[in-house]
Amino acid sequence: MNAIPAIVAGVKRIVMINPGFKGKQNPAVLYAARKCKIKEIYSIGGPSAIAAVAYGTKKINKVNKIVGPGNAYVAAAKKEVFGDVGIEGMTAGPSEVTIVCDKFSNPEWVASDLIGQAEHDNLAQCILISKDKSLIDKVQNEIVKQLKEIPRSSIARQSLSSNGILMHISSDKKIIDVVNKIAPEHLELNVKNYNSFVPKIKSSGSVCLGKYAVMAMTDYNVGSNHILPTNGSAKYSSGVSVNEFYKRISYINLSKKGIESLGPSVITLANYEGLAGHAQSVKKRIRRK
Amino acid sequence: MNAIPAIVAGVKRIVMINPGFKGKQNPAVLYAARKCKIKEIYSIGGPSAIAAVAYGTKKINKVNKIVGPGNAYVAAAKKEVFGDVGIEGMTAGPSEVTIVCDKFSNPEWVASDLIGQAEHDNLAQCILISKDKSLIDKVQNEIVKQLKEIPRSSIARQSLSSNGILMHISSDKKIIDVVNKIAPEHLELNVKNYNSFVPKIKSSGSVCLGKYAVMAMTDYNVGSNHILPTNGSAKYSSGVSVNEFYKRISYINLSKKGIESLGPSVITLANYEGLAGHAQSVKKRIRRK
Numbered sequence: 001m002n003a004i005p006a007i008v009a010g011v012k013r014i015v016m017i018n019p020g021f022k023g024k025q026n027p028a029v030l031y032a033a034r035k036c037k038i039k040e041i042y043s044i045g046g047p048s049a050i051a052a053v054a055y056g057t058k059k060i061n062k063v064n065k066i067v068g069p070g071n072a073y074v075a076a077a078k079k080e081v082f083g084d085v086g087i088e089g090m091t092a093g094p095s096e097v098t099i100v101c102d103k104f105s106n107p108e109w110v111a112s113d114l115i116g117q118a119e120h121d122n123l124a125q126c127i128l129i130s131k132d133k134s135l136i137d138k139v140q141n142e143i144v145k146q147l148k149e150i151p152r153s154s155i156a157r158q159s160l161s162s163n164g165i166l167m168h169i170s171s172d173k174k175i176i177d178v179v180n181k182i183a184p185e186h187l188e189l190n191v192k193n194y195n196s197f198v199p200k201i202k203s204s205g206s207v208c209l210g211k212y213a214v215m216a217m218t219d220y221n222v223g224s225n226h227i228l229p230t231n232g233s234a235k236y237s238s239g240v241s242v243n244e245f246y247k248r249i250s251y252i253n254l255s256k257k258g259i260e261s262l263g264p265s266v267i268t269l270a271n272y273e274g275l276a277g278h279a280q281s282v283k284k285r286i287r288r289k
Numbered sequence: 290m291n292a293i294p295a296i297v298a299g300v301k302r303i304v305m306i307n308p309g310f311k312g313k314q315n316p317a318v319l320y321a322a323r324k325c326k327i328k329e330i331y332s333i334g335g336p337s338a339i340a341a342v343a344y345g346t347k348k349i350n351k352v353n354k355i356v357g358p359g360n361a362y363v364a365a366a367k368k369e370v371f372g373d374v375g376i377e378g379m380t381a382g383p384s385e386v387t388i389v390c391d392k393f394s395n396p397e398w399v400a401s402d403l404i405g406q407a408e409h410d411n412l413a414q415c416i417l418i419s420k421d422k423s424l425i426d427k428v429q430n431e432i433v434k435q436l437k438e439i440p441r442s443s444i445a446r447q448s449l450s451s452n453g454i455l456m457h458i459s460s461d462k463k464i465i466d467v468v469n470k471i472a473p474e475h476l477e478l479n480v481k482n483y484n485s486f487v488p489k490i491k492s493s494g495s496v497c498l499g500k501y502a503v504m505a506m507t508d509y510n511v512g513s514n515h516i517l518p519t520n521g522s523a524k525y526s527s528g529v530s531v532n533e534f535y536k537r538i539s540y541i542n543l544s545k546k547g548i549e550s551l552g553p554s555v556i557t558l559a560n561y562e563g564l565a566g567h568a569q570s571v572k573k574r575i576r577r578k
Contacts, residue, residue: 089377252495
């Protein structure tokens with residue numbers, strides 16, 4: 001998820017850090033890394049891993065930027081090292097979904113979407129919003145039923161009972177206001193008129209449109225990046241993209257005529273600020289020699 | 290410097306915080322704010338001002354993102370509130386210039402550029418690099434002479450003696466390596482063959498090309514943004530631009546045929562990860578009802 005935009009941006013050195021499980025990397029992860037031609041892989045994790053790549057060790061050369069999700073400790077460590085290295089401009093923490101439904105939605109499908117999200121971990125956030133009270137009731141019944149059918153039901157149950165919210169809201173306008181306040185990592189617009197919502201959604205990591213676009217698809221192979229802003233950070237940031245690895249440098253060129261034309265107002269402003277040295281460096285280039 | 294890219298990006302609420310001097314805003318600053326149509330201005334500064342806009346007070350509504358330079362305390366405060374609000378992805382700290390010169394450079398001009406930078410504050414960083422030893426000597430003599438001519442000479446002298454470096458480097462290739470290691474906020478390529486340098490400069494905030502493009506011009510009116518990465522952060526970030534205020538949201542739409550074609554591999558991957566709930570949410574949409 002991080003490697004592809006980095007490759008597209010032309011990053012020369014890509015380092016993967018992943019704690020693995022009991023010191024072993026998952027073969028599927030290694031396969032994906034190989035597909036991305038990542039050659040530098042360290043089986044390390046947690047805050048100490050962040051420190052290792054930020055400052056370097058005897059075995060690991062320091063990196064310039066650290067991108068990717070992690071638990072609360074990793075997030076805190078990244079914030080700590082920021083400035084010495086770059087990090088992405090958002091918080092990638094526990095996962096969140098907000099689903100908007102209408103009377104055309106299939107309650108069985110919607111319930112499975114919420115459970116799919118809730119099974120991630122205890123801190124996952126699941127929110128259902130609808131104008132249709134009876135649909136909300138049906139989804140709730142379906143959740144109870146389907147929770148019995150999955151192996152990670154205790155995690156999902158705990159997540160839903162502590163961070164699950166069912167909201168009955170009376171108008172599309174109010175729904176949009178609430179969604180923009182939540183600024184969810186994932187938004188599913190499981191409604192017939194999703195096109196009328198789209199231009200009004202200002203804050204969300206990614207938006208699934210229509211009944212077939214289920215969030216689980218975005219976890220794996222629909223192509224959108226899945227490292228997305230959580231915890232309301234979609235209000236000021238976006239998912240990981242090639243922008244994360246792309247730099248812009250400003251170039252300024254001035255001809256003799258250019259400085260003669262723009263220089264006098266710079267001299268005025270510099271003197272106003274009491275920066276005579278600034279004014280001098282411009283003056284010297286303007287006066288005839 | 291911040292307001293214009295924010296306006297271009299379509300930011301609806303723009304707040305200016307500026308401590309002013311003895312509680313009074315500088316009229317020139319207010320004039321610039323008026324030109325940018327900024328209506329919300331608070332005469333506050335320092336870490337407490339950062340906290341005020343990050344979390345809100347009785348009089349100030351919280352903002353979503355805080356952008357702009359500040360001293361070390363402001364930079365630390367911004368890092369602290371990051372996550373609750375957005376901040377730019379770089380460090381905008383004490384100012385820096387690196388100047389590359391050749392035998393065609395005018396030592397009087399170059400000396401004035403270094404002094405213009407050094408008069409900012411004690412922590413300003415001034416570096417001169419050249420293949421030409423005699424030019425370095427001439428610039429050094431000019432600095433001594435010109436330091437007597439500016440009002441802020443004691444600041445400039447202190448800055449140059451603690452953070453000023455004159456480097457004699459034998460080849461353009463080595464010069465480029467050193468510049469990329471420094472990753473200066475400002476780079477002046479005061480050399481005849483600046484075009485051969487440009488594609489090789491990987492890390493710098495902004496680059497002034499040729500003998501007339503002096504950094505002081507970029508402080509005021511040449512049009513490039515002047516809030517630039519310092520302290521080596523040009524290795525992983527860029528100056529403030531419209532990108533700082535622009536968000537991207539991914540939209541995902543799937544047809545019935547789409548999920549039938551992409552879904553099976555998602556089910557395989559989700560089951561491999563032990564996420565049966567994810568697999569279910571896809572399965573339910575594929576099976577015929």
